[in-house]
Amino acid sequence: MREDLLPPKEPPRRHLISIADLQREDVERLLATARSFERSLERELKKLPTLRGKTVVNVFYESSTRTSSSFELAAKRLSADTMSIKSSSSSVDKGESLKDTAITLGAYDPDVIVIRHPQIGAPRLVARVTEAHVVNAGDGKHQHPTQALLDLYAMREAFGRLDGLHVAIVGDVAHSRVARSLVQALRLVGADAVIVGPPALLPEALAPASHDIATIADADVVYVLRMQRERMLQGANFVPSLREYTAHWGITPERLRPGQRVMHPGPINRGVEIDARVANSA
Ligand code: CP
Numbered sequence: 502m503r504e505d506l507l508p509p510k511e512p513p514r515r516h517l518i519s520i521a522d523l524q525r526e527d528v529e530r531l532l533a534t535a536r537s538f539e540r541s542l543e544r545e546l547k548k549l550p551t552l553r554g555k556t557v558v559n560v561f562y563e564s565s566t567r568t569s570s571s572f573e574l575a576a577k578r579l580s581a582d583t584m585s586i587k588s589s590s591s592s593v594d595k596g597e598s599l600k601d602t603a604i605t606l607g608a609y610d611p612d613v614i615v616i617r618h619p620q621i622g623a624p625r626l627v628a629r630v631t632e633a634h635v636v637n638a639g640d641g642k643h644q645h646p647t648q649a650l651l652d653l654y655a656m657r658e659a660f661g662r663l664d665g666l667h668v669a670i671v672g673d674v675a676h677s678r679v680a681r682s683l684v685q686a687l688r689l690v691g692a693d694a695v696i697v698g699p700p701a702l703l704p705e706a707l708a709p710a711s712h713d714i715a716t717i718a719d720a721d722v723v724y725v726l727r728m729q730r731e732r733m734l735q736g737a738n739f740v741p742s743l744r745e746y747t748a749h750w751g752i753t754p755e756r757l758r759p760g761q762r763v764m765h766p767g768p769i770n771r772g773v774e775i776d777a778r779v780a781n782s783a
């Protein structure tokens with residue numbers, strides 16, 4: 502049959518698993534789309550029909566407040582049907598593997614599966630065994646791409662640009678998927694990052710590193726990370742004590758200069774990596 506008489510082909514199935522899979526134009530398109538959705542929140546009727554008739558399944562195998570609630574609300578605001586599954590109240594408790602859980606959920610023919618999992622590579626496994634578009638909401642210490650996109654969005658809103666921005670990422674970078682995604686995302690848009698903290702908490706080769714907290718003075722954005730103890734090996738001591746960590750690396754008003762912006766992906770530990778006066782400030 503002639504090509505032009507055939508029904509239109511489905512666009513290829515796309516996922517959002519790693520910032521490394523994106524080009525700058527993908528990032529620009531996503532930020533522009535997010536901006537149009539944000540504008541719609543200024544209206545009295547906040548719901549858009551964008552995902553009407555689509556099903557979004559959120560599967561969270563790790564604790565989450567911000568990411569799980571924002572995915573659920575976003576899908577509802579875009580008129581999708583949503584289903585949320587937490588590992589603590591699912592058949593994972595009865596020994597079901599991720600693959601079998603994914604196959605079961607895939608049988609409902611969802612359009613999107615959003616997954617957070619402690620194991621690196623879990624979202625790719627879900628993409629292999631289902632027909633859904635898969636969004637990575639955090640896999641181990643590997644990637645958290647939507648957090649990085651959200652951070653770029655917030656930075657552009659604050660500074661009106663991304664090109665040339667200088668970001669200091671301070672704290673437990675070694676266990677941070679947020680930092681891995683953010684460093685890649687900043688490079689894609691012409692910004693740069695320095696990682697700052699005690700040597701044991703800075704991975705080699707991610708970005709230029711500094712063990713001097715005074716380095717943050719050069720940054721437009723001071724991006725603060727908490728100690729991710731849930732991903733540290735049991736018994737490992739990365740810093741002599743939290744008190745010492747706070748004294749050397751905690752972000753206090755005295756360590757900041759006017760015009761700098763402080764960001765934190767949450768959850769925050771007030772009084773540890775960030776002084777309450779900074780956390781409460783504008
Ligand atoms: N930023 C972030 O991933 O927070 P949650 O762990 O609460 O989802």
